[in-house]
Amino acid sequence: MSRDQFQKNSMYIETPEAFTDGSKNFDDDGRAKRTGTWVTASAHIITAVIGSGVLSLAWAIAQMGWIAGPAVLLAFSFITYFTSTLLADSYRSPDPVHGKRNYTYSEVVRSVLGGRKFQLCGLAQYINLIGVTIGYTITASISMVAVKRSNCYHKQGHDAKCYISNNPFMIIFACIQIVLSQIPNFHKLSWLSIVAAVMSFAYSSIGLGLSIAKVAGRGPAVRTSLTGVQVGVDVTGTEKVWRMFQAIGDIAFAYAYSNVLIEIQDTLKSSPPENQVMKRASLIGILTTTMFYMLCGCLGYAAFGNDAPGNFLTGFGFYEPFWLIDLANIFIAVHLIGAYQVFCQPIFGFVESKSKEKWSNSQFVNGEHAVNIPLCGTLHVNFFRAVWRTAYVVITALIAMIFPFFNDFLGLIGSLSFWPLTVYFPIEMYIKQSKMQRFSFTWTWMKILSWACLIVSIISAAGSIQGLAHDLKKYQPFKAQQ
Template sequence: MDVEASKTVSRRDSNVELDDDGRIKRTGNAFTATTHIITVVVGAGVLALAWAMAQLGWIAGITVMIIFACISIYTYNLIADCYRYPHPVNGKRNYTYMQAVNAYLGGTMNVLCGLIQYGKLAGITVGYTITSSTSLVAIKKAICFHKRGHKARCKFSNNPFMIGFGILQILLSQIPNFHKLTYLSTVAAITSFGYAFIGSGLSLAVVVSGQGETTRIFGNKIGPGLSEPDKIWRVFSALGNIALACSYATVVYDIMDTLKSDPPECKQMKKANVLGITIMTTLFLLCGGLGYAAFGDDTPGNILTGFGFYEPFWLVAFGNVCIVTHMVGAYQVLAQPLFRIIEMGANLVWPRSEFINKEYPTKIGFSFNLFRLTWRTIYVVVATIIAMAMPFFNEFLGLLGAIGFWPLIVFFPVQMHIAQKQIKRLSLKWCVLQLLSFVCFLVSVVAAVGSIRGISKNIKKYKLFMYKQ
């Protein structure tokens, strides 16, 4: 029994409403699940999709975005059907992705899933620390360029901003569990629309004014500034960026675990999957297409932090404020499942420890726990130090994402679906599902290779803790 379950059981005699498994009754719905999905998926990476579009061109870029959206809706719906075992509606709840994999595929797959899932979550929190500091520096640079001219030398250290972001996350990390994140997640989802529309709007203004650059059906042209090998590497990276942008598998069961049981969680989650991924894809196409139309071959890696725009400086700065606000909420949405699994494990190993299990109520509505305070603080501090030491960690993050894309979004859902529906080996449906899995495996390999190349190039030229943007 985990920490939360033991607390609910101890309250059986109180007025707290309980679910069918003795836990506190859940109140989430398809709308709240959609906000969680948007918070996780529509990250600052959406502003980098213009660069991906520039590498692939109009036909391949739009096609790839739509294909991966369709694959994501299908596989996430398979995951939703496996929330309960053995029946999607009346079975026993699986509280985590690992539990679902264990129920349908066994212990070995369970361990492999856990290593990939929580390793990726840890990496993403480091990446979000870097992204936030990059946007905070971009705000300072926008003001600097406005005052001193666009060619002024405006370089600033990311470290103070990472430290400030880390301190804020130490405080927010004391939120007890995922169920308490709805308001934070909603604010984060709203701000994600803010910076996506600011980036798209500024790009549209460039296009409408007639200052947009030349674009191509097949993307950037090979020539003096772009060799054929570099073009191939960039296409690999672009495919990986688009595929990995669709990922929220690491927290999908944590989102489902907030949904009320009537109507069935799987039905609500399927509706949230369709809504969330449709909104996500619309923003992807909007930002990617307009950004590419504005900058052509010179499309920056991020149209707000890469200074594709200088003016109006206040709008560029506000867009970056929205990014930081979103990262604050998204950090917690992704960190809470990691916090939860560690605390569940500690509770199982030391069930009688007051340090680990005793809760101290506070006047602001949250309970206080010494183990939670200590270990979550240490985690955020370590993640912040790693971000400061290696601010090119986005390449490492890309590698983690590449490793996680195929197993978490495609392989495990497909295999669980085959086990649940008892699909016969070598039947037509079995073969189609395995082909889908194999194609997505190749995409993961391609993205991983591109990330490894980026890591090797950065390691050669970087000094620890000395990065300035």
């Protein structure tokens, strides 16, 4: 197959020259030989999954209580793992081991389900990826601000007015991402994902330890209940419903990684079969994250009760020890620097491959220029890649400055992406590939699962939109006073 054919078939990651001499540096389809293992794939998954979502789980469980909260967490973890195994088998088609590689989620859908659903999948996937990168910009800036606010509260007291704007820190985060965005593709990201995964364990463990210390310290009594926040005491009946819907969206966001699963799987070595390795990595990643989620969510609720903050490390559920709070928030920011790249690389690859296809003779789009950098070796610079990726980072940062609302934004992203990307397409592709008989038992319960998840996505999206509208009303007068 020629290089041009590869570029036309690929929506993601620059395509190297095809070699037909069986060079050990290239895979059977002419692309650079992949070196990923279950370790690197697990790191990518943990980086993508244990993100800012973990910080809102105490609040989410507070809205639903001791019964519904953990039950919803477990339900989402099971559904996510189940559909991820279906998706892993779709990476190669028609055979999951020897079939043709599909390099992106959208290509998998096009290969199995056809054109119209391919377009819908691409729209859902890229809207979600853009939303996640905006959400991570918001969250990283909140964590950076929390470091300064923590020091302010430590010096001036917990009642001090320590208002600090998020915008300068969003600009700092964007500047870092402009540099890291010049990493050409996912294959070069393993080191960054491993660092980010370590950071996620670190700050989750700090939050967990602080929650345990607060519970064990027997400070002021907190109110918890089997049904969460109480109508007439904490919230009105209407607020209770909206908050539960939003909490479901937050939990959905906390498990969102299906939209980059195929791209992660495409980094794995071809032997052993990628689908087997990916299933193992998904199991490890989801078991690990579910354990952390249950501990952080439940212990966070036990520590703060019905007054749990939306983000228990930056919402100042904890004030002391201030240096440990600072360290945890620094870890969050470092983690999100890596997580941002995991989610934006598919967007970069899609735009760049389409541009190369459309302007195949343009030196600006296709030219690679070698630049020698002391201590770093030779860096290959592409002018189009540099300009386009910089523009993307700047635009997402500007949008983040307009909508700096943590929980509502996470809930909206989670609810919009959960059903189509995590449930609908994996189930439909499995039904199609297995030639499952309509109205058989398995076909019926899979369809019921899909429809149930659609309903969940709709109500959680409604809750998040209501929350965003409510926050915008409060935010405008607040800004006017600053």
